[in-house]
Amino acid sequence: METVIELRDVSYRYPRAEEESLKQVSLAVAKGKFIALMGPTGAGKTTLSLCLNGLIPQFLQGELQGEVRIGGEETREVRVQDLAKQVGLVLQDAESQIVGRTVGEDVAFGPRNFGIPLAEIQQRVAQALAKVRLNGYDQRSTAELSGGEKQRLVIAGVLALEPELLVMDEPASELDPEGRFQVYRTLDDLCREKERTILVVEHSSEEILHRAHEVIVLKHGKVAWQGIPEQLFRNIPLLQEFGIKPLPVSLLGWSFCQRGWIEGQDIPLDVAEAESLIRKLIGEPALHNRVAPLIAPPARGKVHQEKEAEKRPPNSALIQIKQLVHRFESGQIGVQGIDLTIEKGEFVALAGSNGAGKTTLAKHINGLLKPTEGEVIVKGLNTKDVDTAQLAKTVGYVFQNPDHQIFSVSVEKELEFGLKNAGFTRTEIAERITQALALTGLENYRQVHPYTLSKGERQFIAVASVLALTPEILVIDEPTTGLDWVGVEKIMKLLQQLHRKGTTILMISHDMDSVADYAERVIILREGQVMIDAPPWEAFADESMLRQAAVLPPQLCVLNQRLQDLGYSAQSAEEFRQALFQLIEEGERKPCL
Known part of the structure; x- marks a missing residue:
């Protein structure tokens, strides 16, 4: 040959x-x-x-x-x-x-x-x-x-x-x-x-x-x-x-392997293999008549949003978007008729096809784009009436391509630039740089030129330069793009840590596994309009709607839907795993041949 x-x-x-x-x-x-x-x-x-x-x-x-x-x-x-x-x-x-x-x-x-x-x-x-x-x-x-x-x-x-x-x-x-x-x-x-x-x-x-x-x-x-x-x-x-990310169903199979339920060669590689394996382990094609739900079913749609709102303090809306329309100079419509409220402390993912309007919508939150019609209110400020510099004190924005916002000769200088412009003292600048570098794992790169580092490392520099300003809202566009599995885990854990400390996160992503694992809410856009707004595992259950939005649900969400007859309910990967472990450990499994 x-x-x-x-x-x-x-x-x-x-x-x-x-x-x-x-x-x-x-x-x-x-x-x-x-x-x-x-x-x-x-x-x-x-x-x-x-x-x-x-x-x-x-x-x-x-x-x-x-x-x-x-x-x-x-x-x-x-x-x-x-x-x-x-x-x-x-x-x-x-x-x-x-x-x-x-x-x-x-x-x-x-x-x-x-x-x-x-x-x-x-x-x-x-x-x-x-x-x-x-x-x-x-x-x-x-x-x-x-x-x-x-x-x-x-x-x-x-x-x-x-x-x-x-x-x-x-x-x-x-x-x-x-x-x-x-x-x-x-x-x-x-x-x-x-x-x-x-x-x-x-x-x-x-x-x-x-x-x-x-x-x-x-x-x-x-x-x-x-x-x-x-x-x-x-x-x-x-x-x-x-440092290669295993398939989610394979990781699930590996957890079975570690418990001695299967051998390594039985680890599934796709949803069909995983479904067949699980049914074989449990020993029944359907258990819905005998097994009570292990986890309370989720509240759905508007009811879910109302219950979530009840948990939050009154007047906690941080971002309000009302009938937003953006039309580019060419006449092309970016977004149209968007009505959204994002509460303080939420972790929200924006998903949808390329060109659906995700980045266009996000750029209205920090004032990089102004509404053609409608309005965007951020912490009580109408973005039409304030400039981007003023909004930057509240909204940190990390671009899809980190090279669009990196221009200094060292990592330290890159972080220093925004802090100087924000009017911090020399002592405050030094402290904030040290904290941001520690948070992003860049302590050893302080004097390194950013463009001698990999794109993944430059992604963390861009994040660090924004975090140094301690914004209440962090908008981050495609944070996992181009990263290996270790890098993806690192940046998503960082976002999770910031969220737990009270930062409101708005993440644009095509990485549906990360969306399902970390976001509280996913907003799926199609042709500039909101198509789905729900918790991730609820949103990913509607495959017909997802197809229209060019979104493919994560493997574990698809597998979860195929196993609904087993009589459990799960709204996260961890709940799903624990439900399966419980079913298998209750003695329903048979030897895997």
């Missing part, structure tokens, strides 16, 4: 770096294979990707040793512009690849540079946009796209080139769940039907499991593991060692 990618003893050190990012990496990838490249942040995954299209060493000089061959040709000996005809590269930072004024111009840019006839370019552009759900966006300004739409645009631009090898660095990190599914289905089709070779850098396991032929794990710049996905994803201790 023809070898498309071949690395022989490849080591690479970035300019002025003390340690090598790649260390004697050797691997070979055959034509038509779908390969997942996984591992913790800083393992060398992006560096390896940049080697495959010649950017290393032709643009990023550094020190490269060993051989990198694409289609048998050494990448040092082929110009990058010629390699681009064979290797399509999607970078981790989508915005850095967008060059067109409109969506159509941007997708056509590559084919035009390759001299492809106009009629064929138009056909390729239309096909590529359809594959990433951007039909009808041809004349849309790229500046008005959401982060996820920009990522889809970049993927479309690479697909329009029709390269033999697609190298994608976290291509779906900013996409809604439905968008992730569509992108990976497109890649799967290209691989299996057109024999394209796919190499994807990915932190998420769910889409990789049934699509990748092989997983390669990097750790500290070396190949630490190589094999088929099923072997890796059933080995929970190994995943934990590599």
